[in-house]
Amino acid sequence: xxxxxxxxxxxxxxxxxxPGYRVLDADALSFGQRRITVESTDPPGCPACGVVSSRRKExxxxxxxxxxxxxxxxxxxxxxxxxxxxxxxxxxxxxxxxIEVPRFARSxxxxxxxxxxxxxxx
Numbered sequence: 416x417x418x419x420x421x422x423x424x425x426x427x428x429x430x431x432x433x434p435g436y437r438v439l440d441a442d443a444l445s446f447g448q449r450r451i452t453v454e455s456t457d458p459p460g461c462p463a464c465g466v467v468s469s470r471r472k473e474x475x476x477x478x479x480x481x482x483x484x485x486x487x488x489x490x491x492x493x494x495x496x497x498x499x500x501x502x503x504x505x506x507x508x509x510x511x512x513x514i515e516v517p518r519f520a521r522s523x524x525x526x527x528x529x530x531x532x533x534x535x536x537x
Contacts, residue, residue: 427451431484433523435513439493448487452476454495455513461499462518463506468497472508480522482529490523492516 427438431451440452458467473496481490496510512518515525 433481433490433515433525435515436492444489446487448489450489450491451484452491452493454493455511457511457513459495459497459509459511461497461501461504461506461509462512463509464499464501464504466499466501466504468500468509470498470500472496472498478521479516480526482523482526 427441428436431438431453433453435455435457436453437456438451438453440450442450444450460467474493475496477492477494479490479492481488494511496508498508499506510518512520515523517524
């Protein structure tokens, strides 16, 4: 039996163009809006000790504000929580963060940069 290829996912990731993320799913919503579900591709490092983790603890969905890409977009990040594998580290688990969406951020950096560029000087 032939296996499905991931060419569609790779094409969607290329078109969406969010560095460090891969498109998992795309749904058409009402009024031309789309819901794009992504996950990060960067290796997860513990913010306390820097050790790269390989054991996932859980995953949760986080809504992130982003620029419109060929129309309105609802961006959902399938954000993972990881175990820290360093026995001497006091932090036993951590949530991933990326350059594009840092810790505690609810907007992508490209949206923040776009808003700052369009802001009028006072």
